[in-house]
Ligand code: SF4
């Protein structure tokens with residue numbers, strides 16, 4: 786009993802190892818694979834990420850731009866199918882597509898899982914979903 790009391794007393798002054806989630810969050814590690822994201826300005830529209838994706842969740846369409854260069858028609862990401870393998874990031878020659886750090890991705894509607902990678906504010910809702 787004295788031993789147990791000693792343990793209790795000792796732990797009264799130790800910093801807790803737990804976090805007050807969701808108001809406090811662990812920073813994700815460098816190699817963590819969260820939602821896929823895109824630096825659109827770096828993308829050369831080669832389509833290699835689309836070809837290598839094992840679940841066919843990336844959909845890129847290009848058109849000819851005003852300067853005869855390739856331009857985006859759309860670049861969509863079906864998060865519902867993504868297995869977070871990271872192959873798209875590995876194969877991209879310009880590091881345009883990458884695995885982000887967002888992991889809180891519960892939604893009520895299927896439509897929200899179909900992401901427009903060209904929309905700059907696509908992940909605003911999930912970036913800080915619970916911290917007020
Ligand atoms: S992480 Fe894997 S499954 Fe998800 S988009 Fe990239 S290649 Fe496809």
Ligand code: SF4
Pocket residue numbers: 827828829830831832833834835845876877878879880881882
């Ligand atoms: S592999 Fe990279 S550069 Fe090529 S289309 Fe995909 S994101 Fe763009």
